[in-house]
Amino acid sequence: MSIQTHIxxxxxxxxxxxQELVKIPTVNPPGENYTEMVALxxxxxxxxGMKTEVVKVPKRRAAQVISNSTSHPRLNLIARWDxxxxxxxxxxxxxxxxxxxxxxxxxxxxxxxxEGDWLYGRGADDMKDSIAALLFAIQTIQKTxxxxxxxxECSFTCDEETGGQLGAGYIVQKGLVKADYVVNCEGxxxxxxxxGHNGVLWLEIEVQGKAAHASQTDKGINAFEKTAELVxxxxxxxxxxKSTHRAFTLPDGTERFPTMNIGGTFHGTEGDKVNTxxxxxxxxxxxxxxxxxxxxxxxxxxxxxxxGACDYFENLKAEVKTILRIxxxxxxxxxxxxQRFADAVRTIRYNQPKFRSTTGFTDLHYxxxxxxxxxxxxxxxxxxxxINERVYIPxxxxxxxxxxxxxxxxxx
Numbered sequence: 061m062s063i064q065t066h067i068x069x070x071x072x073x074x075x076x077x078x079q080e081l082v083k084i085p086t087v088n089p090p091g092e093n094y095t096e097m098v099a100l101x102x103x104x105x106x107x108x109g110m111k112t113e114v115v116k117v118p119k120r121r122a123a124q125v126i127s128n129s130t131s132h133p134r135l136n137l138i139a140r141w142d143x144x145x146x147x148x149x150x151x152x153x154x155x156x157x158x159x160x161x162x163x164x165x166x167x168x169x170x171x172x173x174x175e176g177d178w179l180y181g182r183g184a185d186d187m188k189d190s191i192a193a194l195l196f197a198i199q200t201i202q203k204t205x206x207x208x209x210x211x212x213e214c215s216f217t218c219d220e221e222t223g224g225q226l227g228a229g230y231i232v233q234k235g236l237v238k239a240d241y242v243v244n245c246e247g248x249x250x251x252x253x254x255x256g257h258n259g260v261l262w263l264e265i266e267v268q269g270k271a272a273h274a275s276q277t278d279k280g281i282n283a284f285e286k287t288a289e290l291v292x293x294x295x296x297x298x299x300x301x302k303s304t305h306r307a308f309t310l311p312d313g314t315e316r317f318p319t320m321n322i323g324g325t326f327h328g329t330e331g332d333k334v335n336t337x338x339x340x341x342x343x344x345x346x347x348x349x350x351x352x353x354x355x356x357x358x359x360x361x362x363x364x365x366x367x368g369a370c371d372y373f374e375n376l377k378a379e380v381k382t383i384l385r386i387x388x389x390x391x392x393x394x395x396x397x398x399q400r401f402a403d404a405v406r407t408i409r410y411n412q413p414k415f416r417s418t419t420g421f422t423d424l425h426y427x428x429x430x431x432x433x434x435x436x437x438x439x440x441x442x443x444x445x446x447i448n449e450r451v452y453i454p455x456x457x458x459x460x461x462x463x464x465x466x467x468x469x470x471x472x
Contacts, residue, residue, distance in 0.1 A: 063206070063468070064461045066203060067200055067464070071453065074192060075456075077195065078172065078189055078192035081155070081188040082170055082181035086155050086157055087156075087157055088219060089159070090128050091132040097155050098114060098135045098216070101155070101216050108198050110140060110214070112139045115137070115138060116134070117129075119133075134219060136227055136230065138236055139215075142211045143212075147210040148213050148238060148239040148241075150214070151245060151463075152217065153194060154220030155188065155191060155218065158221050160182060162447040164448055169181060169447075169449075170182060178450045180449065184449050185444040185450060185451050186441070186444035186445065189438065189439045190438040190439060190459070191216060193438070194214065194463055197463035198464075201464055201467060208467040209471060210472055213238060220423050222384075223384045228427070232426045237432070239432065241434065241472060242424070243397075243401070243435060246422050247424055247437070247438070249439065251405070253398065253414070254424070255390065255393045255417055255435055256424070257425065258350055258417070259385075260347070260384060261358055262385075263380055263383065264383055265378055267287045267340070268339070269281040269286055270339055271337055271338070273336065273337070274337060281337070283339055284341055289376055290366065290369050291323070293368070294320075294345075294362070301317055301320060308353075318350045319348045319419075320346070321345070322343065325343065326343035344383075347359075353388065355388070359385070362380075366380055387429060390417060393415035398433070401435055403466075404469065405437070408462045437462070440455040
């Protein structure tokens with residue numbers, strides 16, 4: 061029986077596996093049910109005969125990144141299938157999901173409900189579908205009596221949704237990745253193979269005013285109005301990001317521009333009222349860094365603009381706090397890894413795939429920025445980070461087959 065036939069015939073089992081994963085609400089922040097998820101994944105990997113290692117981040121290290129390290133431990137799982145090959149490929153997927161908002165079609169966002177060709181639930185697209193596809197690919201290889209052409213090393217990591225420092229970043233930093241290549245199981249889908257991603261800079265800006273009664277506004281400094289002045293000044297940077305000299309050219313010849321989102325989050329203080337002059341206002345900046353940019357220069361540009369605005373506008377005082385820095389990454393689409401993975405995609409999808417870096421960020425940079433050749437690829441879904449998140453089951457099946465074909469045919 062062929063790989064494609066086996067996975068298609070056992071589609072129900074593949075979906076059941078994904079439902080098991082979706083039903084564990086690994087919401088981050090704060091980082092819920094990580095222990096339960098890692099225990100389940102370890103049991104699945106042991107069933108496949110893989111050697112496993114649970115990597116718990118020490119509380120002292122975790123406390124440098126998060127405030128709840130005592131109540132919410134950070135755990136990662138590494139699983140290995142050594143077939144005695146010369147080369148090893150590392151497959152990475154994160155198991156944490158973003159928080160829930162809005163009213164979901166089937167009520168429970170973690171139901172894993174199936175309707176037609178779609179499986180619904182938080183994490184069904186981002187990215188527990190990839191975990192299910194990966195594990196089922198390994199199971200299929202074993203069931204069909206085939207053998208990988210390389211050793212398989214997998215990591216299932218935490219905290220990607222908040223930067224990945226304690227997940228993929230931690231296992232790379234500790235030297236626990238023993239591989240020659242890496243496949244990050246997201247960042248590309250269908251006919252697009254991910255060969256990198258944008259970087260990101262998250263800043264939190266606190267504008268300081270002076271409280272006063274609304275009937276005596278001249279005795280206060282309105283932090284909201286001062287924020288409006290600052291945001292107006294930042295629009296110059298935002299407009300310039302669309303300039304021709306900022307463009308990054310993708311392998312297919314299309315252009316991508318850096319972006320800046322102002323005010324994704326914003327808030328005042330608990331003491332704010334209609335009849336008060338607001339004394340503080342905090343807002344965020346999300347700056348996406350294209351691979352042709354330097355993160356430190358993008359940050360410097362924003363900080364200098366804020367300093368300049370504070371010098372220009374009377375009584376404007378602002379403090380800048382960096383929340384997250386992730387470097388962009390870009391990999392070679394002509395590498396042997398990229399080309400052999402493209403062969404697997406072409407085998408299943410009957411067309412020549414393209415290479416494209418993603419506008420979002422993934423954990424790929426932790427691996428490739430240390431020298432590992434890498435690509436990104438996973439199933440097609442919809443609604444990631446939104447309501448009614450779902451994965452297209454036929455594509456879940458195809459992606460699992462692509463992983464298995466790559467594992468059994470790629471000569472690296």
